[in-house]
Amino acid sequence: MIVISLGPERRVDPGEDELGRDRVGYGPTMSPTALYDACHGTWHLGERAQRERFALMTCDGVGVLAVAIDRVEPAPGGDEGREGARRSVIHGAVLTPGHAVHDAYVGKPSPLPPQRNPVGYFDAPEERSPCLCGCGEGTPAGKDFVTGHDQTAVHDRIRQLGGVRGFLAWFDRAHGHWPGINVIYEPVTLDGTPTGKPPRRRHLAGCDHHHTDDAGRILNPIRPATREEMASLPPCKDCVTAAAKAASGG
Numbered sequence: 001m002i003v004i005s006l007g008p009e010r011r012v013d014p015g016e017d018e019l020g021r022d023r024v025g026y027g028p029t030m031s032p033t034a035l036y037d038a039c040h041g042t043w044h045l046g047e048r049a050q051r052e053r054f055a056l057m058t059c060d061g062v063g064v065l066a067v068a069i070d071r072v073e074p075a076p077g078g079d080e081g082r083e084g085a086r087r088s089v090i091h092g093a094v095l096t097p098g099h100a101v102h103d104a105y106v107g108k109p110s111p112l113p114p115q116r117n118p119v120g121y122f123d124a125p126e127e128r129s130p131c132l133c134g135c136g137e138g139t140p141a142g143k144d145f146v147t148g149h150d151q152t153a154v155h156d157r158i159r160q161l162g163g164v165r166g167f168l169a170w171f172d173r174a175h176g177h178w179p180g181i182n183v184i185y186e187p188v189t190l191d192g193t194p195t196g197k198p199p200r201r202r203h204l205a206g207c208d209h210h211h212t213d214d215a216g217r218i219l220n221p222i223r224p225a226t227r228e229e230m231a232s233l234p235p236c237k238d239c240v241t242a243a244a245k246a247a248s249g250g
């Protein structure tokens, strides 16, 4: 949860304000919509903001507005040249009484102690989702696993196949080991009929811009590229990007 502590309402010049507003901050007579307009931007937000599901605005240590985040975007007209200088705007829906997050935080003491930086983060229980390893614990916002549980889950499965050697043999048999951009999706028409034309690109296994049926299954027959195709066919650009991203750990 992004927690932003607001100052009192003050007038600003709409010509100067990045969002064209005439006031920012918190005023006790503002409606929730007016308050949202006055406080959903513009803020210096870290990368973590992209994973958070809720934003809480506070004033004088008390929650005054809760927002379900739809997206966090760079403020319009910011200084794009200076990395890190860019401010962001939070877009989302104002939460109303009856929503668990509204009821837990609005009108209640801020979950964070007072701090110098107006923007802070709180690991809210409402944002946690069940860890995909099946342990029953909740993950931090935007994460699939509790830290380390992905590793444990993988190693559990390797152990079930008698260790790495057994696991590799099973994987290669069940899935096929195609680590490079060396997969051919045979060209098909929209209904899945092979066109008989030669393929034009090679891909990573799992490349997603192929024809699919209603259930999302890929219609193109898939096979490893031949040695000749590896030499003659260019790799798909999306797959090159995906492979580079995977190699850099991101």
Ligand SMILES: [Zn+2]
Binding pocket: 131, 132, 133, 134, 135, 136, 137, 145, 146, 149
């Ligand atoms: Zn777990």
Ligand SMILES: [Zn+2]
Binding pocket: 202, 203, 204, 207, 208, 209, 236, 237, 238, 239
């Ligand atoms: Zn591709």
